[in-house]
Amino acid sequence: xxxxxxxxxxxxxxxxxxxxxxxxxxxxxxxxxxxxxxxxxxxxxxxxxxxxxxxxxxxxxxxxxxxxxxxxxxxxxxxxxxxxxxxxxxxxxxxxxxxxxxxxxxxxxxxxxxxxxxxxxxxxxxxxxxxxxxxxxxxxxxxxxxxxxxxxxxxxxxxxxxxxxxxxxxxxxxxxxxxxxxxxxxxxxxxxxxxxxxxxxxxxxxxxxxxxxxxxxxxxxxxxxxxxxxxxxxxxxxxxxxxxxxxxxxxxxxxxxxxxxxxxxxxxxxxxxxxxxxxxxxxxxxxxx
Amino acid sequence: xxxxxxxxxxxxxxxxxxxxxxxxxxxxxxxxxxxxxxxxxxxxxxxxxxxxxxxxxxxxxxxxxxxxxxxxxxxxxxxxxxxxxxxxxxxxxxxxxxxxxxxxxxxxxxxxxxxxxxxxxxxxxxxxxxxxxxxxxxxxxxxxxxxxxxxxxxxxxxxxxxxxxxxxxxxxxxxxxxxxxxxxxxxxxxxxxxxxxxxxxxxxxxxxxxxxxxxxxxxxxxxxxxxxxxxxxxxxxxxxxxxxxxxxxxxxxxxxxxxxxxxxxxxxxxxxxxx
Numbered sequence: 008x009x010x011x012x013x014x015x016x017x018x019x020x021x022x023x024x025x026x027x028x029x030x031x032x033x034x035x036x037x038x039x040x041x042x043x044x045x046x047x048x049x050x051x052x053x054x055x056x057x058x059x060x061x062x063x064x065x066x067x068x069x070x071x072x073x074x075x076x077x078x079x080x081x082x083x084x085x086x087x088x089x090x091x092x093x094x095x096x097x098x099x100x101x102x103x104x105x106x107x108x109x110x111x112x113x114x115x116x117x118x119x120x121x122x123x124x125x126x127x128x129x130x131x132x133x134x135x136x137x138x139x140x141x142x143x144x145x146x147x148x149x150x151x152x153x154x155x156x157x158x159x160x161x162x163x164x165x166x167x168x169x170x171x172x173x174x175x176x177x178x179x180x181x182x183x184x185x186x187x188x189x190x191x192x193x194x195x196x197x198x199x200x201x202x203x204x205x206x207x208x209x210x211x212x213x214x215x216x217x218x219x220x221x222x223x224x225x226x227x228x229x230x231x232x233x234x235x236x237x238x239x240x241x242x243x244x245x246x247x248x249x250x251x252x253x254x255x256x257x258x259x260x261x262x263x264x265x266x267x268x269x270x271x272x273x274x275x276x277x278x279x280x281x282x283x284x285x286x287x288x289x290x291x292x293x294x295x296x
Numbered sequence: 297x298x299x300x301x302x303x304x305x306x307x308x309x310x311x312x313x314x315x316x317x318x319x320x321x322x323x324x325x326x327x328x329x330x331x332x333x334x335x336x337x338x339x340x341x342x343x344x345x346x347x348x349x350x351x352x353x354x355x356x357x358x359x360x361x362x363x364x365x366x367x368x369x370x371x372x373x374x375x376x377x378x379x380x381x382x383x384x385x386x387x388x389x390x391x392x393x394x395x396x397x398x399x400x401x402x403x404x405x406x407x408x409x410x411x412x413x414x415x416x417x418x419x420x421x422x423x424x425x426x427x428x429x430x431x432x433x434x435x436x437x438x439x440x441x442x443x444x445x446x447x448x449x450x451x452x453x454x455x456x457x458x459x460x461x462x463x464x465x466x467x468x469x470x471x472x473x474x475x476x477x478x479x480x481x482x483x484x485x486x487x488x489x490x491x492x493x494x495x496x497x498x499x500x501x502x503x504x505x506x507x508x509x510x511x512x513x514x515x516x517x518x519x520x521x522x523x524x525x526x527x528x529x530x531x532x533x534x535x536x537x538x539x540x541x542x543x544x545x546x547x548x549x550x551x552x553x554x555x556x557x558x559x560x561x562x563x564x565x566x567x568x569x570x571x
């Protein structure tokens with residue numbers, strides 16, 4: 008285990024800092040350890056033990072349930088569409104607000120972050136009033152025979168709403184610090200816009216893009232509130248994995264619900280591990296960040 | 297606008313505006329439009345109904361309780377991560393991200409299993425006469441779980457950046473630990489703590505997945521606002537759903553103004569500290 012490099016700005020301590028005494032240290036660490044064990048570790052542990060409570064055979068059978076398999080497939084498709092689109096949006100948004108000065112820039116940044124503060128349920132309800140049969144475009148879409156609500160397009164759109172800020176949020180602060188000098192130099196030397204982006208900007212932000220994409224992916228896979236409104240929750244058709252967990256739970260199939268939950272828990276654990284890895288990679292390249 | 301040699305402004309702004317317009321703004325406008333169809337009297341009738349009021353009151357109270365818990369626990373957690381070296385520190389740091397990475401439905405399922413009468417915590421608590429599942433306490437616990445990282449990740453960098461000079465100076469002048477904590481350290485981290493807590497509170501107000509598993513969802517007793525909006529939709533009572541969702545949207549905007557103000561204050565505070 009390598010200790011975190013000390014910031015150069017922080018001088019060595021000449022006296023014992025507050026809370027560093029053995030008693031204070033022991034008390035604070037114990038309180039944090041116990042509470043963490045109860046509220047952060049126990050939920051993870053209970054998922055695994057409940058999923059495997061009746062043995063590996065039952066777990067695998069639960070995992071192979073057609074409804075659960077279909078939900079996994081639907082959730083994967085949703086992520087495969089929503090995440091790349093959000094990466095493109097994040098890149099475009101971050102490029103626009105960090106490389107240029109223009110009126111309304113602050114407002115644009117606020118708008119990019121807006122979905123973060125809105126409840127997923129509100130997002131779902133709002134989508135219903137656009138594409139649902141009671142909504143703005145609902146009747147028109149019905150005439151054209153296009154189904155958005157209670158189908159894949161609705162699920163994808165709602166997932167995009169809740170995760171819209173994820174990539175942009177990682178990129179904007181980083182690109183703000185990096186400034187525009189390197190791009191200006193590249194353009195002045197005759198590089199085209201696309202070449203500049205690809206050869207100058209992208210190498211500087213690649214870990215942040217990946218990091219944002221991983222967080223975005225985790226959220227898309229796990230989104231519950233917004234999707235439960237727009238999907239209509241049609242069994243075997245529009246249930247994503249989190250919805251399938253609830254359906255199984257309501258059917259009193261707790262073991263099945265926990266089996267389905269292990270897959271999302273595994274994604275969460277991988278997400279956290281990748282986050283740690285990327286932080287180290289990015290930290291090596293940008294020690295100041 | 298300052299002219300830039302870098303190309304791509306039009307394209308970037310075009311994509312950004314189009315995406316935000318279609319994905320974010322259009323639905324929100326449609327929602328507000330639907331709610332404004334109602335007219336003031338009808339809107340008031342929906343919102344002032346006992347069931348809506350009870351749901352709003354419950355949601356706000358439990359979000360507040362969860363936030364107070366997280367302000368204390370999150371502050372301690374951030375303190376430990378920023379100032380102590382101990383085995384397992386990286387693991388603890390990683391655990392802080394669990395509530396963000398774990399889907400809320402999975403969290404809700406796990407918490408319900410833990411606190412049900414047959415669960416690891418529910419059994420002993422039941423023997424003490426304390427029921428968590430299907431009570432407001434369960435709602436507060438679910439909200440607290442999902443919003444822990446907000447406080448930790450806002451406060452942690454500020455504690456890490458606290459210089460040692462002021463603390464050492466006050467120590468050499470004879471200040472006690474308690475005096476240093478209350479007069480020097482706490483005032484420096486308070487703006488960040490407030491910013492993190494308001495983010496956590498905002499998140500708790502809108503939380504759905506984790507809460508509905510553990511809440512029991514009884515009208516007037518353990519029904520949160522988000523669930524009431526969802527139920528009205530399932531009953532095809534679209535006007536009521538629109539009205540409740542609009543109130544939630546208004547609460548989110550209000551919290552957005554609060555968090556932005558607090559964060560701006562925190563940044564100014566940090567800037568002054570570094571100067």
